[in-house]
Amino acid sequence: MSASLLQRSLSAVWHPCTQMKQHETLPLIAIKRGEGPWLVAEDGQRYLDAVSSWWVNLFGHCNAHINQRLREQMEKLEHVILAGFTHEPVVRLSEELAALTGHALGHAFYASDGASATEIALKMSVHYWRNSDRPAKTRFVSLAGSYHGETVGALAVTDIALFREAYAPLVRAAATVASPDARTAETGESARDVAIRAAAELERFLAEHHHETAALIVEPLVQCATGMAMYDPEYLRRARALCDQYEVHLIADEIAVGCGRTGKFFAVEHAGIWPDFLCLSKGISGGYLPLSLVLTTDTIYQAFYADEVARGFLHSHSYTGNALACTAALATLEIFRDDNVLLANEQRASWLAQAAGPIAAHPAVHHLRQQGMILAFDVEATPGFARRFHAAALAEGILLRPIGNTVYWMPPYVLDETLCAWLGARTLAALEKALAE
Ligand SMILES: Cc1ncc(COP(=O)(O)O)c(C=O)c1O
CATH class of the missing domain: 3.90.1150.10 (Aspartate Aminotransferase, domain 1)
Structure with a gap:
């Protein structure tokens, strides 16, 4: 058999x-x-x-526990179009995640897989700058060895040759700056020293390219797919300050490192900062159902809120905010709290x-x-x-x-x-x- x-x-x-x-x-x-x-x-x-x-x-x-919650939800509603409609699990999940960020990131946009969350953050960033009369800001910068997914848009910010080479003609590759990987420490250097050195390179890049750069995207603390490259949170603090100084968005891709994996619920909490966009997927549904989302700020949200339809964020996926996936995520958050x-x-x-x-x-x-x-x-x-x-x-x-x-x-x-x-x-x-x- x-x-x-x-x-x-x-x-x-x-x-x-x-x-x-x-x-x-x-x-x-x-x-x-x-x-x-x-x-x-x-x-x-x-x-x-x-x-x-x-x-x-x-x-x-x-x-x-997750099985039980899913069984209960299945008897009520499996899925409904999220354009023009809403439902309790997606509202509660959005509120609970906003609360986990201290309401710094109070707006949740949903998709199904990690790569789509990356693409949503990239698109939202560029569209924000367009809506803010800064249409030249369309480029991205990521860290050497970064991995943010394998769809054509996400490959632009994925710096792993094996995944990108065959599709190079399709991809508008982002710039890359040094990774703060602590293993690259020279004699006498600490992980924090490496982070400071890498941040200095980021500063040189942003000083020259901020006019056309929409966002910096990072995997906070651990660049997983390149081989678990770990780095000091000082890099995130400096990256946040540089992004503010040069008016560049900071995207934290917490698809792999979110949901408690690094010791705090969000990895950026180790640095005491919040990004402009935070991508979550993988563990958020407890590993049950495909679910991803991007959390963002009120400033970003307000730039899309207008009478003209085209200023809105018109991105969509059929299963956006799926009720069963959101229920699995709520059950996951319950376990975090209860246990x-x-x-x-x-x-x-x-x-x-x-x-x-x-x-x-x-x-x-x-x-x-x-x-x-x-x-x-x-x-x-x-x-x-x-x-x-x-x-x-x-x-x-x-x-x-x-x-x-x-x-x-x-x-x-x-x-x-x-x-x-x-x-x-x-x-x-x-x-x-x-x-x-
Ligand atoms: C940091 C990071 N971003 C994005 C992705 C892509 O997620 P998915 O495989 O669900 O598209 C992954 C997957 O491993 C990841 O580790």
Whole structure:
């Protein structure tokens, strides 16, 4: 049964981010059900979902509370067009998110996936400047190694060659400035020094290009897809001040780092700043349903509020503000409150750090780093390491997908001390196996 399902998948399903030919040697895994942090395969094998299924799952698979809320909502309303209509879940979610920003970002615009949220922020920024009689401000700047999604518009601010090269003729690439990646510290430099150095480069760029620059877009604190590049919050403080000084919007892409992942609900809170646009997706629905949104300020909102239709933000997606997705998000926020998740994650993050101790001591491991519920390390290894490690980890019962030579944990917020220790021991075993091959 399982084998035929795999065959049917290979012939009918074009899998994402995959060179399909590699499945000639690395078989697909068919998952039958999820139980908390575990994925249970058709053949009964269990895998710890240590990457939260592409960084989306926060409170485990088949979470009883989210399931219950979804069942209740399903009996009332599954979806309604959000143009000209509204509903309780989308209103409550918008209000609750605004409250989480202290009402600094009081207007929520919805879409379904992360890349669309990026595009909405980019479009809103340019349209704001047009509505404000500054039509020359149409360019963007992002950080070296940035990742903000893979649609054609989002690729403009994504600086990862593998994802962009084939589509270069379609993309109007943004400028890039130095990443404040703490690993680039020179001898005697702290992470904060690196942040200050990178911010100085940003200042030079903005001094020269602010007339045509609409926005700077950043992944606050952790540039995830480039390989968990972590940096000091001082960069965000300086970027905020520079954006104010040069009249450039600051877009915080919190699609991966939002929802408690870095230790605070929003990663920008570590820097004590708010951006002009904040993009959220992935964890906001608890990993249940596609949902993304952009939060923005009253100043931005007011620039679109006018008699002329064309001054409005006319962007739309069919499933904008889907009632079930918003309900999953509300249930997710309930769990954050009821279980005091941010506090519990401080303990959980320290269990992860302890579990990583023996890994840090391995001679092939460098730059072991952590920001809240993200822990990563780089491995000195021969080419093909990522695939070898992925396969070795699966054999140990863990789902881990290294990015190049960077191995990372980004688990759901449900692991206890024993499971963290288990994850550490199994990851080390997989590392030794992958290095020996
Ligand atoms: C920082 C960041 N922005 C945007 C995206 C794109 O989100 P999606 O895959 O839902 O389009 C991702 C996805 O990994 C991301 O990490």
